Amino acid sequence: MDDKVEMPQTELSFWDQHRYLLLIAISIAIAMFLVGVSMALYTNSGAAQLDLSRPGYSAVTSQAVKNDNDFDNYSNSGALDKTSIDEFRTLYDRQATKAKAVDAFKGDPLDPAALELSLPAN
Amino acid sequence: MTILKKSIIAVCAAVVITSTFFNVASAQDTPMTDAQIKQIKGSCVSAKNTMAQLHASDALLRVNRGQIYESMTTKLMSRFNDRATSSHLKTDDLVAVNQNYNATLTLFRSDYQAYEESLSAALKIDCTKEPVTFYDAVADARRKRTQVHVDVIRLHQFIDDYKSTFESFVTDYLGLNGGNG
Numbered sequence: 001m002d003d004k005v006e007m008p009q010t011e012l013s014f015w016d017q018h019r020y021l022l023l024i025a026i027s028i029a030i031a032m033f034l035v036g037v038s039m040a041l042y043t044n045s046g047a048a049q050l051d052l053s054r055p056g057y058s059a060v061t062s063q064a065v066k067n068d069n070d071f072d073n074y075s076n077s078g079a080l081d082k083t084s085i086d087e088f089r090t091l092y093d094r095q096a097t098k099a100k101a102v103d104a105f106k107g108d109p110l111d112p113a114a115l116e117l118s119l120p121a122n
Numbered sequence: 123m124t125i126l127k128k129s130i131i132a133v134c135a136a137v138v139i140t141s142t143f144f145n146v147a148s149a150q151d152t153p154m155t156d157a158q159i160k161q162i163k164g165s166c167v168s169a170k171n172t173m174a175q176l177h178a179s180d181a182l183l184r185v186n187r188g189q190i191y192e193s194m195t196t197k198l199m200s201r202f203n204d205r206a207t208s209s210h211l212k213t214d215d216l217v218a219v220n221q222n223y224n225a226t227l228t229l230f231r232s233d234y235q236a237y238e239e240s241l242s243a244a245l246k247i248d249c250t251k252e253p254v255t256f257y258d259a260v261a262d263a264r265r266k267r268t269q270v271h272v273d274v275i276r277l278h279q280f281i282d283d284y285k286s287t288f289e290s291f292v293t294d295y296l297g298l299n300g301g302n303g
Binding site for chain 1: 157158161162165166168169172173174176177178179180181182183184185186187188189190191193194197198200201202204205206208209211231232234235238257260261263264267268270271274275277278281282284285288292295296
Protein backbone atom coordinates (compact mmCIF):
# COMPACT_ATOMS: atom_id res chain seq x y z
CA MET A 1 0.00 0.00 0.00
CA ASP A 2 1.39 3.35 -0.90
CA ASP A 3 1.28 5.82 2.09
CA LYS A 4 2.68 8.73 0.16
CA VAL A 5 0.84 11.93 0.89
CA GLU A 6 0.74 14.49 -1.81
CA MET A 7 1.78 17.89 -0.44
CA PRO A 8 0.15 20.83 -2.08
CA GLN A 9 2.70 22.77 -4.15
CA THR A 10 2.68 26.47 -3.29
CA GLU A 11 4.20 29.09 -5.46
CA LEU A 12 7.16 30.86 -3.63
CA SER A 13 7.46 34.58 -4.11
CA PHE A 14 10.73 36.24 -5.22
CA TRP A 15 11.60 37.32 -1.64
CA ASP A 16 10.80 33.86 -0.26
CA GLN A 17 13.21 32.34 -2.72
CA HIS A 18 15.95 34.85 -1.87
CA ARG A 19 15.40 35.27 1.85
CA TYR A 20 18.99 34.36 2.79
CA LEU A 21 20.36 36.92 0.38
CA LEU A 22 17.90 39.43 1.85
CA LEU A 23 19.07 38.57 5.38
CA ILE A 24 22.71 39.07 4.39
CA ALA A 25 21.97 42.35 2.59
CA ILE A 26 20.04 43.76 5.56
CA SER A 27 22.79 42.64 7.96
CA ILE A 28 25.43 44.38 5.85
CA ALA A 29 23.31 47.54 5.62
CA ILE A 30 22.83 47.64 9.43
CA ALA A 31 26.55 47.01 9.98
CA MET A 32 27.47 49.83 7.58
CA PHE A 33 25.03 52.19 9.27
CA LEU A 34 26.46 51.40 12.73
CA VAL A 35 30.02 51.82 11.47
CA GLY A 36 29.01 55.23 10.07
CA VAL A 37 27.53 56.27 13.41
CA SER A 38 30.66 55.05 15.23
CA MET A 39 32.97 56.94 12.88
CA ALA A 40 30.91 60.11 13.26
CA LEU A 41 31.14 59.83 17.06
CA TYR A 42 34.87 59.04 16.87
CA THR A 43 35.54 62.08 14.70
CA ASN A 44 33.21 64.61 16.31
CA SER A 45 33.80 63.75 19.96
CA GLY A 46 37.51 64.59 19.81
CA ALA A 47 38.50 60.96 20.41
CA ALA A 48 40.29 60.92 17.05
CA GLN A 49 42.64 63.64 18.27
CA LEU A 50 43.64 61.48 21.25
CA ASP A 51 44.17 58.33 19.22
CA LEU A 52 47.90 57.96 18.80
CA SER A 53 47.51 54.61 17.02
CA ARG A 54 46.53 56.45 13.85
CA PRO A 55 48.94 56.46 10.92
CA GLY A 56 51.56 59.19 11.27
CA TYR A 57 51.84 58.95 15.05
CA SER A 58 53.88 55.77 15.31
CA ALA A 59 57.02 57.75 16.21
CA VAL A 60 55.41 59.27 19.30
CA THR A 61 53.10 56.45 20.42
CA SER A 62 55.69 54.97 22.77
CA GLN A 63 56.16 58.33 24.52
CA ALA A 64 52.54 58.62 25.57
CA VAL A 65 51.96 58.31 29.31
CA LYS A 66 49.90 55.13 29.61
CA ASN A 67 48.65 55.83 33.11
CA ASP A 68 49.16 58.63 35.55
CA ASN A 69 48.95 56.47 38.65
CA ASP A 70 51.88 57.82 40.59
CA PHE A 71 49.46 59.30 43.09
CA ASP A 72 46.18 58.11 44.54
CA ASN A 73 42.88 59.92 44.29
CA TYR A 74 42.26 62.21 47.20
CA SER A 75 39.44 60.70 49.23
CA ASN A 76 36.21 62.67 48.88
CA SER A 77 34.83 61.46 52.19
CA GLY A 78 35.91 61.58 55.80
CA ALA A 79 36.61 64.25 58.36
CA LEU A 80 38.56 67.31 57.35
CA ASP A 81 41.42 67.62 59.82
CA LYS A 82 44.97 68.89 59.71
CA THR A 83 46.31 65.54 58.49
CA SER A 84 43.87 65.31 55.58
CA ILE A 85 44.52 68.96 54.66
CA ASP A 86 48.28 68.37 54.65
CA GLU A 87 47.77 65.25 52.55
CA PHE A 88 45.78 67.25 50.01
CA ARG A 89 48.37 70.03 49.96
CA THR A 90 51.17 67.54 49.25
CA LEU A 91 49.24 65.84 46.44
CA TYR A 92 48.11 69.14 44.94
CA ASP A 93 51.55 70.74 44.99
CA ARG A 94 53.11 67.72 43.33
CA GLN A 95 50.52 67.53 40.57
CA ALA A 96 50.47 71.31 40.06
CA THR A 97 54.24 71.30 39.60
CA LYS A 98 53.85 68.59 36.95
CA ALA A 99 51.02 70.46 35.22
CA LYS A 100 52.95 73.72 35.03
CA ALA A 101 56.31 72.15 34.20
CA VAL A 102 55.67 72.46 30.47
CA ASP A 103 54.38 75.61 28.81
CA ALA A 104 52.56 73.56 26.20
CA PHE A 105 51.92 74.91 22.69
CA LYS A 106 54.24 77.83 23.29
CA GLY A 107 56.24 79.27 20.44
CA ASP A 108 55.27 79.89 16.86
CA PRO A 109 56.39 76.95 14.74
CA LEU A 110 53.76 77.75 12.08
CA ASP A 111 55.13 81.22 11.47
CA PRO A 112 55.49 81.55 7.66
CA ALA A 113 59.04 82.83 8.19
CA ALA A 114 59.94 79.73 10.23
CA LEU A 115 58.45 77.50 7.53
CA GLU A 116 60.22 79.58 4.86
CA LEU A 117 56.90 80.32 3.17
CA SER A 118 57.43 84.07 3.17
CA LEU A 119 60.01 85.97 1.24
CA PRO A 120 63.17 86.81 3.19
CA ALA A 121 63.15 90.40 4.46
CA ASN A 122 65.53 92.63 2.53
CA MET B 123 21.86 95.06 -31.22
CA THR B 124 24.29 92.19 -31.76
CA ILE B 125 27.22 94.43 -30.86
CA LEU B 126 25.43 95.52 -27.69
CA LYS B 127 24.79 91.88 -26.70
CA LYS B 128 28.42 90.96 -27.33
CA SER B 129 29.57 93.96 -25.28
CA ILE B 130 27.37 92.95 -22.34
CA ILE B 131 28.61 89.35 -22.49
CA ALA B 132 32.21 90.53 -22.68
CA VAL B 133 31.76 92.84 -19.67
CA CYS B 134 30.09 90.05 -17.66
CA ALA B 135 32.86 87.60 -18.57
CA ALA B 136 35.50 90.16 -17.55
CA VAL B 137 33.78 90.74 -14.21
CA VAL B 138 33.53 86.99 -13.51
CA ILE B 139 37.16 86.30 -14.45
CA THR B 140 38.45 89.28 -12.45
CA SER B 141 36.41 88.42 -9.37
CA THR B 142 37.53 84.77 -9.54
CA PHE B 143 41.17 85.85 -9.78
CA PHE B 144 40.88 88.25 -6.86
CA ASN B 145 39.06 85.66 -4.74
CA VAL B 146 42.08 83.40 -5.04
CA ALA B 147 44.80 85.98 -4.87
CA SER B 148 43.27 88.02 -2.09
CA ALA B 149 42.60 85.14 0.27
CA GLN B 150 45.08 86.86 2.57
CA ASP B 151 44.90 90.56 3.44
CA THR B 152 47.10 91.70 0.60
CA PRO B 153 47.25 89.92 -2.75
CA MET B 154 50.25 87.67 -3.13
CA THR B 155 52.95 88.52 -5.58
CA ASP B 156 54.29 86.01 -8.07
CA ALA B 157 57.55 85.93 -6.12
CA GLN B 158 55.70 84.96 -2.94
CA ILE B 159 53.75 82.22 -4.71
CA LYS B 160 57.00 80.93 -6.18
CA GLN B 161 58.58 80.96 -2.70
CA ILE B 162 55.64 78.95 -1.26
CA LYS B 163 55.80 76.40 -4.07
CA GLY B 164 59.54 76.02 -3.57
CA SER B 165 59.46 75.61 0.20
CA CYS B 166 56.14 73.95 0.82
CA VAL B 167 57.33 70.35 0.66
CA SER B 168 59.86 70.88 3.44
CA ALA B 169 57.28 72.99 5.28
CA LYS B 170 54.81 70.12 5.13
CA ASN B 171 57.42 67.74 6.57
CA THR B 172 57.98 70.14 9.48
CA MET B 173 54.20 70.47 9.94
CA ALA B 174 53.74 66.69 9.95
CA GLN B 175 56.32 66.39 12.74
CA LEU B 176 54.61 69.19 14.63
CA HIS B 177 51.27 67.43 14.12
CA ALA B 178 52.60 64.28 15.80
CA SER B 179 54.45 66.05 18.62
CA ASP B 180 51.46 68.27 19.42
CA ALA B 181 49.19 65.21 19.55
CA LEU B 182 51.54 63.65 22.10
CA LEU B 183 51.58 66.90 24.06
CA ARG B 184 47.77 67.00 24.01
CA VAL B 185 47.50 63.43 25.31
CA ASN B 186 50.10 63.77 28.06
CA ARG B 187 49.22 67.29 29.25
CA GLY B 188 45.51 66.53 28.93
CA GLN B 189 45.82 63.64 31.38
CA ILE B 190 47.50 65.85 33.97
CA TYR B 191 45.02 68.72 33.53
CA GLU B 192 42.17 66.22 33.79
CA SER B 193 43.53 64.68 36.98
CA MET B 194 43.86 68.10 38.63
CA THR B 195 40.09 68.47 38.63
CA THR B 196 38.83 64.88 38.86
CA LYS B 197 41.33 63.53 41.38
CA LEU B 198 41.97 66.64 43.46
CA MET B 199 39.85 69.79 43.17
CA SER B 200 36.40 68.15 42.89
CA ARG B 201 37.20 65.61 45.57
CA PHE B 202 38.44 68.18 48.07
CA ASN B 203 35.37 70.34 47.37
CA ASP B 204 33.07 67.34 47.95
CA ARG B 205 34.81 66.49 51.20
CA ALA B 206 34.65 70.04 52.48
CA THR B 207 31.02 70.41 51.41
CA SER B 208 30.03 67.18 53.11
CA SER B 209 31.58 68.62 56.29
CA HIS B 210 29.13 71.55 55.91
CA LEU B 211 31.88 74.07 55.23
CA LYS B 212 31.61 77.12 53.02
CA THR B 213 33.25 76.13 49.73
CA ASP B 214 31.76 78.69 47.33
CA ASP B 215 35.13 80.17 46.35
CA LEU B 216 36.75 76.77 45.81
CA VAL B 217 33.78 75.58 43.74
CA ALA B 218 33.84 78.76 41.65
CA VAL B 219 37.54 78.34 40.80
CA ASN B 220 36.95 74.67 40.02
CA GLN B 221 34.08 75.54 37.68
CA ASN B 222 36.22 78.09 35.88
CA TYR B 223 38.99 75.53 35.57
CA ASN B 224 36.56 72.94 34.14
CA ALA B 225 35.16 75.47 31.66
CA THR B 226 38.68 76.32 30.49
CA LEU B 227 39.54 72.63 30.23
CA THR B 228 36.50 72.12 27.99
CA LEU B 229 37.63 75.08 25.90
CA PHE B 230 41.15 73.64 25.72
CA ARG B 231 39.74 70.35 24.37
CA SER B 232 37.57 72.02 21.72
CA ASP B 233 40.26 74.53 20.71
CA TYR B 234 42.79 71.73 20.32
CA GLN B 235 40.32 69.77 18.20
CA ALA B 236 39.77 72.80 15.96
CA TYR B 237 43.54 73.32 15.68
CA GLU B 238 44.18 69.66 14.85
CA GLU B 239 41.49 69.62 12.18
CA SER B 240 42.85 72.82 10.70
CA LEU B 241 46.43 71.49 10.61
CA SER B 242 45.25 68.18 9.10
CA ALA B 243 43.36 70.09 6.43
CA ALA B 244 46.47 72.15 5.62
CA LEU B 245 48.57 68.98 5.33
CA LYS B 246 46.12 67.52 2.80
CA ILE B 247 46.39 70.48 0.42
CA ASP B 248 48.58 70.01 -2.65
CA CYS B 249 50.72 73.06 -2.01
CA THR B 250 52.42 73.01 -5.41
CA LYS B 251 49.04 73.36 -7.13
CA GLU B 252 47.25 75.52 -4.54
CA PRO B 253 49.95 77.61 -2.84
CA VAL B 254 47.63 80.43 -1.74
CA THR B 255 45.06 78.05 -0.24
CA PHE B 256 47.89 76.24 1.53
CA TYR B 257 49.31 79.49 2.91
CA ASP B 258 45.89 80.52 4.23
CA ALA B 259 45.32 77.09 5.80
CA VAL B 260 48.68 77.33 7.61
CA ALA B 261 47.76 80.82 8.84
CA ASP B 262 44.45 79.47 10.15
CA ALA B 263 46.16 76.58 11.97
CA ARG B 264 48.70 79.02 13.41
CA ARG B 265 45.93 81.24 14.80
CA LYS B 266 44.17 78.24 16.36
CA ARG B 267 47.39 76.93 17.91
CA THR B 268 47.90 80.32 19.57
CA GLN B 269 44.41 79.98 21.05
CA VAL B 270 45.32 76.57 22.51
CA HIS B 271 48.35 78.16 24.19
CA VAL B 272 46.12 80.88 25.64
CA ASP B 273 43.94 78.12 27.15
CA VAL B 274 47.03 76.45 28.66
CA ILE B 275 48.08 79.74 30.29
CA ARG B 276 44.58 80.16 31.73
CA LEU B 277 44.61 76.59 33.09
CA HIS B 278 47.92 77.27 34.83
CA GLN B 279 46.45 80.46 36.25
CA PHE B 280 43.43 78.60 37.64
CA ILE B 281 45.72 75.97 39.19
CA ASP B 282 47.46 78.80 41.07
CA ASP B 283 44.10 80.41 41.92
CA TYR B 284 42.79 77.19 43.40
CA LYS B 285 45.91 76.84 45.52
CA SER B 286 45.62 80.35 46.94
CA THR B 287 41.86 79.90 47.52
CA PHE B 288 42.58 76.61 49.26
CA GLU B 289 45.16 78.25 51.55
CA SER B 290 42.68 81.01 52.47
CA PHE B 291 40.06 78.34 53.15
CA VAL B 292 42.47 76.40 55.36
CA THR B 293 43.51 79.53 57.27
CA ASP B 294 39.86 80.36 57.99
CA TYR B 295 38.95 76.76 58.82
CA LEU B 296 41.89 76.05 61.11
CA GLY B 297 41.41 79.47 62.73
CA LEU B 298 37.83 78.56 63.58
CA ASN B 299 38.86 75.14 64.91
CA GLY B 300 41.86 76.23 66.96
CA GLY B 301 44.37 74.67 64.58
CA ASN B 302 43.10 71.12 65.00
CA GLY B 303 40.66 70.96 62.08
